[in-house]
Amino acid sequence: MVREGAPVGNETIAWSASCVAEEPSAGLWRASFSIGEVTLGLSGDATHTPFFSPQIEPFRCPLSACDIEIAFEWVEHISSPLSPLAFDSGSVWKLYQSGSDFTFDFSSPVISSQPYKRLHVDRDFRKALLFLNRSCFPEGSYCNPLEYPLDELVVMHRLGRERGVEVHAAGLYDADLREAGRGGFLFIGHSGAGKSTTSRLWRERRNVTILSDDRIILRKQDGQVWMHGTPWHGEAAYAAAEKSKIDKLFILEHAPANRITQLRGSQAVGELMARSFLPFYDGPALESTMAFLEEIVETIPCYRLEFLPDSSAVETVLNFRL
Amino acid sequence: MKQLGNDPVEKRLYEPPKICTISLRPEEAVLGNCKISGSSGPGNAACSVLPKCSSIGS
Numbered sequence: 001m002v003r004e005g006a007p008v009g010n011e012t013i014a015w016s017a018s019c020v021a022e023e024p025s026a027g028l029w030r031a032s033f034s035i036g037e038v039t040l041g042l043s044g045d046a047t048h049t050p051f052f053s054p055q056i057e058p059f060r061c062p063l064s065a066c067d068i069e070i071a072f073e074w075v076e077h078i079s080s081p082l083s084p085l086a087f088d089s090g091s092v093w094k095l096y097q098s099g100s101d102f103t104f105d106f107s108s109p110v111i112s113s114q115p116y117k118r119l120h121v122d123r124d125f126r127k128a129l130l131f132l133n134r135s136c137f138p139e140g141s142y143c144n145p146l147e148y149p150l151d152e153l154v155v156m157h158r159l160g161r162e163r164g165v166e167v168h169a170a171g172l173y174d175a176d177l178r179e180a181g182r183g184g185f186l187f188i189g190h191s192g193a194g195k196s197t198t199s200r201l202w203r204e205r206r207n208v209t210i211l212s213d214d215r216i217i218l219r220k221q222d223g224q225v226w227m228h229g230t231p232w233h234g235e236a237a238y239a240a241a242e243k244s245k246i247d248k249l250f251i252l253e254h255a256p257a258n259r260i261t262q263l264r265g266s267q268a269v270g271e272l273m274a275r276s277f278l279p280f281y282d283g284p285a286l287e288s289t290m291a292f293l294e295e296i297v298e299t300i301p302c303y304r305l306e307f308l309p310d311s312s313a314v315e316t317v318l319n320f321r322l
Numbered sequence: 323m324k325q326l327g328n329d330p331v332e333k334r335l336y337e338p339p340k341i342c343t344i345s346l347r348p349e350e351a352v353l354g355n356c357k358i359s360g361s362s363g364p365g366n367a368a369c370s371v372l373p374k375c376s377s378i379g380s
Contacts, residue, residue, distance in 0.1 A: 091354030149354040156353060168350065190347050265337045270344040277353055 006078045006118045006131035034061040034241075035151075036166070036217030036228040038158045041066030042130075042145060048074055051142045055231040056151065058241045068158055070119075070128040072145045078115045078133045081105060087281040093149065095281060104153065112136045119150060125158040152215070152232055156277050160285030163292050164219045168275045170195035170234070171211040171227040172202055173244035177318075184244040185317065186216065186227050187305070188275045189252035196236035197309045198252065203238075205314050210238035218246075218296060225299050246300050250317070251275070255306030258316040268302040269293050 030043040033056060041063065044050070050072070083098035096103040098120070106117040116136035121128035130145055137143055156166050169188040177183035187198045199213040214234030216227045225246050233239040251263065251271045263271060272293050279285045303320075307313035 089352045089354045090349075091352070093354055152353050190345070191350055266340075267342045267344075270342060274344050274346050274351075277351065280351075 006075045006120075006133075030064075032061050032063045032066050033059045033146075033151075034063070035059050035155050035230055036159065036164060037219060037243075038068065038155050038162065038164070038217075039063050039066035040146075040151070040154065041069045042072060043069070044072035044145070045074070048143065050145050052144060052146060053148075053231070055233065055239055056146065058239070059231055067162075068125055068128065068154055070130050070145075070154070072130045072132070074134050075131045076134055078105070078118050078131060081118075091149075093153070102157075104150070106150065117145075117147075117150065119154070121154070121157075125154065125161060128154070148232065152230075152277075155217070155230075157279055157282070157285065159217065159219075160279050160282065160289050162219075163288065163295075164217060165289050165292055165296075166215060166217050166230070166277045167272065168195075168214065168277070169216040169227075170199045170213045170238075171216040171229070171244065171246075172199065172208045173211075174202070175207045175209070182247045184227065184247045186218075186246045186249045187252050188249065188272065190275060193252040194254055194307065194309060195252065196234045198307075198313070199234075199236050199238050201309070201311060201314050205311055209240060209242060209244075210236075211240050211242055211244065213238040218292075219243075220292070220295060220299070223299070225296050248317075249296075249300050249302045250305035251303070253304060253306050254309065256308070257306070258308055258313055259306040260316065260320050261304045261306075263302040263304055265297070268297040271304075272296065272302070 027046050028043055029046045029049055030041065031052065032039060032041045034040070039061060081096045081098070081103055083096040083103060085094060086097040086102070087095040092108055093104050093106050096105065100123045102121050102123065104119040104121070105115040107115040112133070112135065114133055114135065116133050118131040119128055120131070132143060132145065152166070159165055167188055168190060169186055171186045174183040174185070187195055189195050196213045199210045202208045203210060211227060211229030212233055213236040215230040215232040217230055219226050219228065226243050227246050228243040229240040231239050273290070276289070276293065278289055305317065307316065
């Protein structure tokens with residue numbers, strides 16, 4: 001079924017019928033994923049079966065009820081929203097606040113003057129309606145409803161409500177050091193800081209599993225900080241649906257020599273914050289995330305790693321003792 | 323009356339105020355840019371869903 005138009009933000013959204021997590025009935029399809037222990041359920045009309053990117057496939061899970069439930073519908077057009085603009089990403093999405101809910105519009109002038117996709121989501125990031133604009137998709141084309149950055153945005157916002165955070169980082173665990181309780185390494189860095197390079201260097205020299213070379217989700221469990229792989233990999237294309245405890249956290253920087261220095265307190269929180277994905281426009285979630293960053297810094301040792309992009313950087317980390 | 327030294331919560335060390343410089347990258351702080359050709363997203367040249375868009379990213 002194709003609905004005429006997507007809600008424009010000033011009308012009541014009927015969440016109940018299509019959003020509630022249930023076993024798929026005849027004529028409906030359902031898919032569910034778990035990323036950083038945030039579960040994401042997507043359901044819609046089986047006449048428009050979607051496809052998902054190969055990157056997200058390893059994150060599929062069999063859950064019937066998820067943390068976030070997204071119901072997906074085709075519409076003939078998407079009008080301009082009437083609710084006030086809360087945030088303009090400067091890329092393909094804008095955020096509008098409609099009452100207590102959020103509306104994300106995805107658009108590109110190359111495609112259409114209308115948004116090609118609209119996500120209407122409740123304030124808790126539990127229930128969402130996703131509208132795809134039929135006029136922006138050529139007849140017979142495949143559709144990936146979770147197409148980046150929607151998947152990452154939804155998970156990032158939910159994390160802000162669950163004491164979690166997504167960081168710009170490479171994470172790996174060294175199987176040969178795991179029993180000694182020092183095998184989990186998190187390398188945080190801006191673009192170009194050496195996350196993919198570091199991942200490759202460790203992969204070539206050690207028995208490691210690389211959770212991601214670009215995006216890692218951090219969660220706290222039983223008093224320890226864990227890192228989770230995500231589908232949103234970097235240049236080296238490492239993405240594993242696994243997790244590991246973190247033993248050391250490094251802020252990466254290229255330098256003419258290898259050097260490790262400890263970071264403490266507000267300096268460490270600031271460095272971490274500068275490399276995190278935060279909901280700047282959402283006060284309570286931002287406050288909760290900042291408190292979580294502080295907890296991370298208090299729980300695991302943080303260092304700055306200035307490094308040369310060769311095997312000596314791996315040795316420097318392995319030989320480092322405070 | 324509260325007994326000194328009996329508090330089970332360890333007191334945090336006092337950190338005096340100081341100025342430190344943090345390098346910020348506003349363009350990387352917001353999700354949405356298709357920064358690598360191997361990623362999914364409408365800016366990706368290999369994207370089969372939508373025509374190439376203007377979201378090139380960093």
